[in-house]
Amino acid sequence: MASDRPVREAENRLEHFNADRERLLAEVERRVVARRVAESKLGGDASLEYVLNDVAFSEIKRLEASRQKNGALDRWKDLSRRLMAMSEPDKEQELRDLVRYYGRDVVGNFDPRVYKFATGIGPSLLNTLFSPTTAFRQGFGVLGNLDQRIHPDGEVELAHRCAERGTVIITPTHSSNMDSPAIGFALMRAGLPPTTYGAGKNLFTNPFISFFMRNLGAYRVDRRLRFELYKDVLKEYSTVLLEHGYHSLFFPGGTRSRSNMIEKHLKLGLLGTSVTAYKNMVREGHANRRLYVVPATINYRLVLEAETLIDDYLAETGKSRFIITDDEFSRVGRIVEFFRKILAHEGSVVVRFGRPFDPFGNDITDDGESIDRAGRQVDPATFVRGASGEVTDDDQRDAEYTRALGRRLSAVYPKLTVFHSTHLVARALYDEVARRAGTRDIYRLMRVAQSAIPKADALAAIDRLRARIAANPAWGAEHPGFVNQASADKLADGVKGLSTFHTRVAVEERGDSLYASDIKLVYYYQNRTAHIPVESSS
Amino acid sequence: MSRAETVGIIGAGRFGTALGSVLARAHRRVILWSRDPAIVDAIQTTRRCPRLPEAPLPEPLAATADPRVLAAEARFLVMAVSSTNVRERARELGNFLDGSHIVVHAIGAFATPSSDPAARSDGAPREIGRVSEVVAQGLPTLKIGALAGPALPADLVAGEYASMVIASAFDEVVAEGRRLLNAPPQLRLYSTKDLVGVELASALSGAYTVALGLCDGLGMGVGPRAVLITRAVAESSRLGQASGAEPRTFAGLAGLGNLLVRAGGSATPGVRSVDYELGRRLAEGIVTADAQRTEGARAAIAGAELAAKLRVRMPVLSGVAAVLSGRAEPREVAALLGDTVAVEE
Numbered sequence: 001m002a003s004d005r006p007v008r009e010a011e012n013r014l015e016h017f018n019a020d021r022e023r024l025l026a027e028v029e030r031r032v033v034a035r036r037v038a039e040s041k042l043g044g045d046a047s048l049e050y051v052l053n054d055v056a057f058s059e060i061k062r063l064e065a066s067r068q069k070n071g072a073l074d075r076w077k078d079l080s081r082r083l084m085a086m087s088e089p090d091k092e093q094e095l096r097d098l099v100r101y102y103g104r105d106v107v108g109n110f111d112p113r114v115y116k117f118a119t120g121i122g123p124s125l126l127n128t129l130f131s132p133t134t135a136f137r138q139g140f141g142v143l144g145n146l147d148q149r150i151h152p153d154g155e156v157e158l159a160h161r162c163a164e165r166g167t168v169i170i171t172p173t174h175s176s177n178m179d180s181p182a183i184g185f186a187l188m189r190a191g192l193p194p195t196t197y198g199a200g201k202n203l204f205t206n207p208f209i210s211f212f213m214r215n216l217g218a219y220r221v222d223r224r225l226r227f228e229l230y231k232d233v234l235k236e237y238s239t240v241l242l243e244h245g246y247h248s249l250f251f252p253g254g255t256r257s258r259s260n261m262i263e264k265h266l267k268l269g270l271l272g273t274s275v276t277a278y279k280n281m282v283r284e285g286h287a288n289r290r291l292y293v294v295p296a297t298i299n300y301r302l303v304l305e306a307e308t309l310i311d312d313y314l315a316e317t318g319k320s321r322f323i324i325t326d327d328e329f330s331r332v333g334r335i336v337e338f339f340r341k342i343l344a345h346e347g348s349v350v351v352r353f354g355r356p357f358d359p360f361g362n363d364i365t366d367d368g369e370s371i372d373r374a375g376r377q378v379d380p381a382t383f384v385r386g387a388s389g390e391v392t393d394d395d396q397r398d399a400e401y402t403r404a405l406g407r408r409l410s411a412v413y414p415k416l417t418v419f420h421s422t423h424l425v426a427r428a429l430y431d432e433v434a435r436r437a438g439t440r441d442i443y444r445l446m447r448v449a450q451s452a453i454p455k456a457d458a459l460a461a462i463d464r465l466r467a468r469i470a471a472n473p474a475w476g477a478e479h480p481g482f483v484n485q486a487s488a489d490k491l492a493d494g495v496k497g498l499s500t501f502h503t504r505v506a507v508e509e510r511g512d513s514l515y516a517s518d519i520k521l522v523y524y525y526q527n528r529t530a531h532i533p534v535e536s537s538s
Numbered sequence: 539m540s541r542a543e544t545v546g547i548i549g550a551g552r553f554g555t556a557l558g559s560v561l562a563r564a565h566r567r568v569i570l571w572s573r574d575p576a577i578v579d580a581i582q583t584t585r586r587c588p589r590l591p592e593a594p595l596p597e598p599l600a601a602t603a604d605p606r607v608l609a610a611e612a613r614f615l616v617m618a619v620s621s622t623n624v625r626e627r628a629r630e631l632g633n634f635l636d637g638s639h640i641v642v643h644a645i646g647a648f649a650t651p652s653s654d655p656a657a658r659s660d661g662a663p664r665e666i667g668r669v670s671e672v673v674a675q676g677l678p679t680l681k682i683g684a685l686a687g688p689a690l691p692a693d694l695v696a697g698e699y700a701s702m703v704i705a706s707a708f709d710e711v712v713a714e715g716r717r718l719l720n721a722p723p724q725l726r727l728y729s730t731k732d733l734v735g736v737e738l739a740s741a742l743s744g745a746y747t748v749a750l751g752l753c754d755g756l757g758m759g760v761g762p763r764a765v766l767i768t769r770a771v772a773e774s775s776r777l778g779q780a781s782g783a784e785p786r787t788f789a790g791l792a793g794l795g796n797l798l799v800r801a802g803g804s805a806t807p808g809v810r811s812v813d814y815e816l817g818r819r820l821a822e823g824i825v826t827a828d829a830q831r832t833e834g835a836r837a838a839i840a841g842a843e844l845a846a847k848l849r850v851r852m853p854v855l856s857g858v859a860a861v862l863s864g865r866a867e868p869r870e871v872a873a874l875l876g877d878t879v880a881v882e883e
Binding site: 360361372373374376378379380381382383384385386387388389394396397400401403404 | 540541542613629632633636637638674675676677678679680681707708709710
């Protein structure tokens with residue numbers, strides 16, 4: 001490790017966040033306003049009038065659709081009316097006000113009392129923070145032991161060294177709203193610093209989960225706001241956080257994977273802020289400060305929202321729902337049930353960390369130095385420099401770099417996948433069902449009557465699947481705690497999980513036969529293995 | 539002139555030398571790199587390259603055998619080496635380049651497969667290497683592009699009008715290429731983002747040149763020749779589309795343009811390529827050993843494998859590959875032209 005590492009910048013600074021908050025917001029405001037004003041000289045779509053109108057139009061449309069009856073709608077209508085008569089300085093002031101308004105909306109409040117509570121200092125705060133419902137207390141009680149059931153593994157040591165040397169960006173797969181607390185606990189258990197991250201604003205309405213979000217330094221992302229200025233504020237906020245050494249977490253998949261397949265097509269919006277932040281750091285003369293992107297997978301034995309997610313995925317009309325507000329996550333009782341089931345099972349959640357990349361998708365050495373595809377050490381700062389060594393701005397170039405990083409992430413996710421018994425049993429059963437029906441098409445399988453699958457056949461299929469996985473590490477691996485488990489036990493455990501947790505029974509056991517009672521749920525769980533080719537003989 | 543205004547050319551072969559000559563004559567600073575010190579000496583002392591002695595190499599052009607000098611003097615580099623050497627040259631030069639360099643290759647062929655089992659997989663297909671993928675494996679920079687089109691060294695040296703297309707996913711690569719390589723009126727550059735299309739079209743045009751040599755060797759006449767050319771564009775476009783490329787690229791400079799120039803025409807006798815001559819020899823029943831295969835022959839076999847993998851029907855290309863592999867007679871392949879199922883064009 002280099003001796004001149006920027007320790008001051010690398011340490012966890014979340015605890016200093018409140019002191020930094022105003023400075024960060026001011027920096028976001030300064031940058032966004034300066035950029036927009038400079039671009040407005042080009043006129044057309046870049047003019048301040050267009051930018052402000054875009055905000056007003058989008059907000060009016062959103063509020064009218066939501067039928068909210070408050071003064072907000074009038075505010076935007078008023079802005080829309082005044083816009084034509086406004087002078088350029090007035091427009092600039094309006095822009096500044098809006099950037100500040102959305103900046104504050106994104107940052108929210110970081111409550112140090114909550115943070116202290118999370119670190120075990122203030123448990124008495126519990127009653128003041130949450131409504132004392134029975135379900136909630138039960139939920140919280142079991143949650144206290146949740147971290148015992150979360151197993152972090154993989155390249156933890158290297159991630160730790162990277163967090164010491166520079167700023168890390170954890171980039172996990174995303175399948176559940178429980179991902180945030182799960183990875184939070186995983187980071188804690190792995191001895192890694194907590195991260196800041198963007199979470200859907202709708203999630204903050206659930207006091208139970210909101211508690212943990214705040215602990216983890218979550219900022220709020222309002223996905224209903226689609227206009228460019230809001231995205232600008234959001235990206236700039238993320239950029240500024242990274243530049244100031246705040247470890248961050250992005251879900252590159254964007255939203256939860258509806259199908260439960262490992263994400264292939266990543267949304268690169270926030271991920272792109274890693275290149276921008278690093279470029280800014282180099283420009284400021286801090287080329288030796290490093291940013292590291294740490295791939296991770298979060299692997300659940302059971303996914304809380306499985307039923308809603310797979311229904312949404314398969315429903316032709318609902319396939320593209322971006323925000324789901326009425327899923328299992330919105331029902332505290334289901335969350336409690338989820339925790340209860342999780343606690344009943346050792347290692348129900350495995351978070352596997354991969355080797356970090358630099359922001360350009362380069363591998364790194366054990367010392368955190370970037371290496372190119374031929375294994376040679378390369379200075380990452382050169383990727384943003386021009387012919388004379390000057391740092392150059394080129395959004396298209398940076399977007400290509402981010403795409404390259406995204407390709408590396410999506411290529412490494414399968415290898416980091418951990419298969420629970422539920423996945424293996426679901427895959428084996430789906431293979432057997434598909435073989436008998438002559439099709440793997442889920443829509444066709446949903447229409448045919450489910451035939452009995454002899455347990456012996458399912459067991460043989462599991463045996464073959466396990467052997468294939470063991471022979472192909474690039475596909476992922478079995479849960480490390482159950483590699484030596486007998487296939488019969490694996491089958492029993494998977495069937496138990498798939499038949500008892502969800503409100504719908506996914507797999508039924510009758511005598512010596514198994515039935516895929518809910519083929520959609522079986523499909524959902526087997527999808528975690530979707531990158532594993534179908535057996536050629538089946 | 540500054541580093542930003544300098545073009546580095548990797549390889550003092552016929553094309554690299556001709557391009558250097560055109561640019562130097564347009565008062566562009568050029569640094570030509572060759573591994574062979576004798577060639578470097580010859581250029582420095584006689585202002586001529588032994589591999590293309592008819593090309594004048596005036597003063598703005600310098601030659602070096604030192605890759606450090608090349609990397610330090612130029613950020614924009616054109617790689618003009620043989621497809622069989624590209625992997626090794628990229629690895630060799632990669633020791634001296636960094637993330638800021640821009641590398642554009644001018645190799646109209648597929649790269650030969652790697653013998654290195656440890657080559658990193660980043661999701662791209664490994665079996666049949668596009669040259670940019672191979673170059674990317676050897677260099678630190680990600681800013682890579684391709685230069686292709688019907689610009690023959692002889693035409694460039696003679697001052698004939700020539701056009702090429704530069705392709706890259708990076709706008710900066712294309713913009714810098716057009717800024718530094720455009721030498722109007724003699725050399726004009728067109729641009730595209732379709733790197734996959736340009737590389738496939740350029741490599742496959744070599745394969746179809748073999749087919750045209752076969753066609754001419756069999757004495758098939760002007761009509762079948764025209765059919766062959768249009769079917770070549772059609773089927774290579776289909777393969778391109780299946781590979782993520784834009785079909786129209788195959789009717790452009792890298793595809794049709796390359797095919798027409800490589801197979802030669804009555805106006806330019808003597809410029810027909812080795813691929814074309816190979817096709818003629820095959821038509822005469824002369825069997826060619828694997829070691830003597832041309833880039834076009836290798837492209838035919840590799841392209842046919844890719845087509846099979848992507849399930850794209852390519853009767854002409856598959857037929858040429860079959861003749862080259864000894865699985866079919868030239869006459870049988872000629873029959874394929876009349877044998878294709880009549881479908882919408």
